[in-house]
Amino acid sequence: MARQFADAGYRLVSPSDGADIYVLNTCTVTHIADRKARHLLRMARRRNPNALLVATGCYAERAREELTQIEGVDFVLDNSEKTNLLHILEESGRIAAAGNHDRSRQCRGLRTRSFLKVQDGCNCSCAYCIVPLVRSNEKSMPFDQVIAEVRQRVEDGCKEVVLTGTEVGSYEYEGAGLKELLERILAETEIERLRLSSLQPQEISPELIRLWQNDPRLCRHFHLSLQSGSDSTLRRMRRRYNTTDYQRAVSLIRSAMPETAITTDIIVGFPGETGEEFEESYNFCQKMDFARVHVFTFSPRPGTEAAGMPDHVRPQVKKERSEKMLALAEECVRIFSNQFLGTNVQVLWERQTGGLWSGLTGNYIKVYARSSEDLTNRLLPAKLVEVRRDGVRGEIG
Numbered sequence: 300m301a302r303q304f305a306d307a308g309y310r311l312v313s314p315s316d317g318a319d320i321y322v323l324n325t326c327t328v329t330h331i332a333d334r335k336a337r338h339l340l341r342m343a344r345r346r347n348p349n350a351l352l353v354a355t356g357c358y359a360e361r362a363r364e365e366l367t368q369i370e371g372v373d374f375v376l377d378n379s380e381k382t383n384l385l386h387i388l389e390e391s392g393r394i395a396a397a398g399n400h401d402r403s404r405q406c407r408g409l410r411t412r413s414f415l416k417v418q419d420g421c422n423c424s425c426a427y428c429i430v431p432l433v434r435s436n437e438k439s440m441p442f443d444q445v446i447a448e449v450r451q452r453v454e455d456g457c458k459e460v461v462l463t464g465t466e467v468g469s470y471e472y473e474g475a476g477l478k479e480l481l482e483r484i485l486a487e488t489e490i491e492r493l494r495l496s497s498l499q500p501q502e503i504s505p506e507l508i509r510l511w512q513n514d515p516r517l518c519r520h521f522h523l524s525l526q527s528g529s530d531s532t533l534r535r536m537r538r539r540y541n542t543t544d545y546q547r548a549v550s551l552i553r554s555a556m557p558e559t560a561i562t563t564d565i566i567v568g569f570p571g572e573t574g575e576e577f578e579e580s581y582n583f584c585q586k587m588d589f590a591r592v593h594v595f596t597f598s599p600r601p602g603t604e605a606a607g608m609p610d611h612v613r614p615q616v617k618k619e620r621s622e623k624m625l626a627l628a629e630e631c632v633r634i635f636s637n638q639f640l641g642t643n644v645q646v647l648w649e650r651q652t653g654g655l656w657s658g659l660t661g662n663y664i665k666v667y668a669r670s671s672e673d674l675t676n677r678l679l680p681a682k683l684v685e686v687r688r689d690g691v692r693g694e695i696g
């Protein structure tokens with residue numbers, strides 16, 4: 300969506316700059332995501348009372364009325380309207396076309412890591428998930444269009460493209476899948492780093508891993524959603540794998556590339572989760588040596604199977620489990636980063652906050668360093684010297 304505006308000559312600014320147009324791409328995956336969306340819309344309105352305020356995304360799709368009722372929201376648009384967003388707004392007469400076509404200048408805010416959505420929709424039916432209710436059936440962007448998009452981003456100065464989708468592992472176009480797509484991107488574009496968003500363990504195959512072994516431009520980072528390390532909970536969640544499948548996928552990756560970061564998502568307090576199941580899940584996570592774990596406390600989403608399940612876990616118990624899992628998540632970051640202390644790593648530097656630059660390595664370690672130079676969007680090596688709470692302090696040069 301930002302690209303639509305940039306292409307038309309609009310200038311992209313930070314939300315805190317008091318923008319003339321705010322577009323919030325909402326998420327509705329948890330009730331916390333909903334709350335954040337409402338909060339951000341109100342904050343945008345306070346920042347510029349005269350701004351045009353637009354809400355779109357899955358929350359807008361699920362509960363249009365709720366967002367329309369927030370004071371100051373001018374437009375609530377479905378996911379299907381996103382690709383035509385600028386046209387809809389200009390047609391409404393509420394904004395005038397900017398008429399400035401200095402594209403390279405306008406795209407500045409889009410550089411560094413660039414997210415490219417190549418797939419949408421999900422045909423699975425995980426019991427807790429609201430996504431299939433708000434997204435259409437699976438569809439994928441044609442190969443040629445993906446290649447053209449990646450080339451355009453390279454031309455705009457992007458160093459890293461992250462391929463995303465509701466279920467990027469199920470990418471399929473004219474009988475070919477994700478592996479073929481990656482092969483073509485690597486062969487036909489000059490992108491320096493290519494990363495994938497979330498995959499499921501059953502999508503990891505020796506053929507897929509071979510691509511990583513053969514091309515260092517593919518980031519040594521796999522986000523493999525686990526959701527629970529207890530097989531009985533996974534069955535109730537209607538996930539399509541068990542912990543044995545998961546472990547097999549992790550071993551396949553690690554035996555080929557031991558330095559790879561494996562990150563994951565975990566839900567605690569799924570309906571019926573007993574103390575033993577939680578312990579199983581916790582112990583499995585510990586055994587997997589994750590580089591990062593995103594912990595979600597289960598919250599029922601309207602219309603999902605899990606919302607109607609019996610034996611919901613008491614809030615206090617969910618809180619205790621979440622705290623325990625979060626402590627493990629923190630420990631995981633520390634242990635994973637610790638192995639790389641003293642080594643030199645390539646970092647894609649993204650931004651400076653409070654005098655400290657931050658960026659990511661290919662294997663998803665967040666590195667902080669001081670520099671008097673402008674490091675934005677530069678791939679530069681740093682020596683890792685000290686593990687901090689959420690990353691590693693590095694030294695440049």
Ligand code: SF4
Binds near residue numbers: 422424429465466
């Ligand atoms: S695979 Fe992912 S998006 Fe699809 S239903 Fe399951 S959790 Fe939701």
